[in-house]
Amino acid sequence: MDKKQQLITVATQLFVERGFENTPVSLICDTAKVSKGLVFHHFKSKDGLLRAIFEETTKKVADISSIDNINEDPYQQLRNIINSLFVQLEVDKTLFQLNLHLILQPKTRRLLNDLIGQRSSYILNHVKHIYGLIDPENATIRSYMFIAELDGIALNYLTIFEDYPLQEIQQQLIAKYTK
Amino acid sequence: MDKKQQLITVATQLFVERGFENTPVSLICDTAKVSKGLVFHHFKSKDGLLRAIFEETTKKVADISSIDNINEDPYQQLRNIINSLFVQLEVDKTLFQLNLHLILQPKTRRLLNDLIGQRSSYILNHVKHIYGLIDPENATIRSYMFIAELDGIALNYLTIFEDYPLQEIQQQLIAKYTK
């Protein structure tokens, strides 16, 4: 078993359950059945471990918008993004929670600032490109509103409301983004 | 000067800047020029101080949706909510950031769970009531989507994007919710 990957897996789970600040390195190592020194050997610091985790999850975010959409109707492209998001929301619920938590926590936000900036501008540009085909004049503002709508749903589903009617909302959205 | 209120003010500011877990009680007291024991005298624990802060901010959230709307057009009521939110977003930017951070941090989320639940169901019911006048059959789902849209905008403005076009988005929203 690869102990480095094991550390990433265990730490991700613990960070989701307890938060980054509230998860001692010793707990990660006990859970992963690995010595404490190994974390610092592989990742240099606790912060380094966090960055490694965040870089891993960045790939999954990219997947949501990077579906090959060449020659597709732009509305279909928007619907693809919506559907991918809803699938990922249910599959990787905890990972999304962790992402939000890391972005909102001032210390981790600072630590991951560059990665977060890259991520968000990547998504913005991707959506802008699609809206360029629909409504070029208002592409920017419509992209911001499209992203806000999806982020708001994710936020409410993951952390605010219990019994969130995710499927119904997905249907409504798909209907809304069908020309 | 009321030292208890002084503690709440200073702690709020520091929690926004550094996060709850990363703000030692000693730092709060040094900044507020107050002895450490006083925190435990007034609030019993660091967690108690946090709850006191969160209860204070709950009032501000309630204000957004509690404008007296009797006899108003339901669309006007929705526009009132939108406008109040945008005003508050700019006036109390840091307070909103703190709220999101506390909700997303697993430990503080658990600590404030009851208050968060009260808050969100209060808002949901308020919006539901308005949509009951517009589209009774879909009042629930449309309320969830209305709230998600606003929450998403707040989230993106406060923590994701720099240079967020808040005014333009407000105009778009107002236009959208004008029957």
Next chain:
DNA sequence: TTTGCAACTGACTGATTGGTCAGTCAGTAA
């Protein structure tokens, strides 16, 4: 004045933390 009580202080403690470091061990190339 005396009594009583809440506000307030700051030195102190026990527990926990991230990080270090000297050294072990398995594998591999010469």
Next chain:
DNA sequence: TTACTGACTGACCAATCAGTCAGTTGCAAA
């Protein structure tokens, strides 16, 4: 065999933390 490497260990340390407590102060009621 020898020399070397990088994964791995766990005892250890300095620093930091939330919370305690014995005592002081200021004020209001009797």
